[in-house]
């Protein structure tokens with residue numbers, strides 16, 4: 310068996326064409342703001358990527374860069390400035406923040422109507438309640454990629470590994486809800502029987518950041534595997550799955566080229582949604 314490769318890069322490119330057309334039809338300009346604190350190379354690259362995407366589809370970019378020494382109050386002051394900026398339809402605070410900055414306070418300061426990441430308490434609360442809200446980009450990306458490849462999740466055993474704020478936590482809620490209806494298990498660093506859980510799952514979505522942790526012999530034959538983990542090894546990016554899993558799986562979303570490009574495109578979608586909802 311050789312798995313179908315779920316090509317997020319190609320799908321994201323197609324969606325961007327639709328997004329550019331949708332922006333052309335809007336009767337107002339759309340602006341995305343980013344707040345980057347510090348100079349972590351990964352975060353710098355992700356934020357640059359977000360602004361390149363904006364330029365490609367016709368969204369205005371607003372960049373706020375703060376030093377790693379910025380205090381929680383200084384970051385919140387930037388959040389408040391974007392909350393008040395009429396040219397900013399929505400914005401994100403790039404995570405993780407430096408250790409000295411209180412992430413909870415910063416995210417709570419974002420106006421939910423401008424929360425392009427769906428990570429404010431209000432929007433995450435709406436997700437839990439099943440109310441219509443802006444959904445975090447990576448969970449939304451994973452659902453869109455699986456839907457594109459017609460992967461049925463209803464009643465299916467889905468294992469999500471990693472309970473982080475941007476992926477595992479919101480994803481587990483989203484997948485368990487109607488109309489997706491998956492039977493979700495959320496595993497994390499304290500889970501005792503991880504190898505049993507992996508072997509038993511029909512779909513495994515891994516966001517551990519543990520290089521090639523999941524080997525072909527650990528997964529169920531015919532399972533669907535989604536790699537969200539990123540480990541940097543020099544210039545190389547390594548996912549949570551050993552690439553040889555394609556010999557056992559029925560479908561595989563690799564890292565790079567799977568969920569990541571879709572995450573970027575879902576941010577653009579969220580910003581348009583926020584612009585449309587502007588009063």
Ligand SMILES: Nc1nc2c(c(=O)[nH]1)N[C@@H](CN(C=O)c1ccc(C(=O)N[C@@H](CCC(=O)O)C(=O)O)cc1)CN2
Nearest residue numbers: 355401402403404405446475564565566567569570572
């Ligand atoms: N405020 C947020 N912070 C973070 C989020 C988020 O959704 N909101 N997610 C990640 C980082 N991230 C976006 O911000 C992100 C991660 C990976 C990719 C991506 O395209 N990955 C490529 C590999 C590219 C590379 O690292 O060189 C791929 O998988 O093909 C895009 C966005 C944490 N922070």
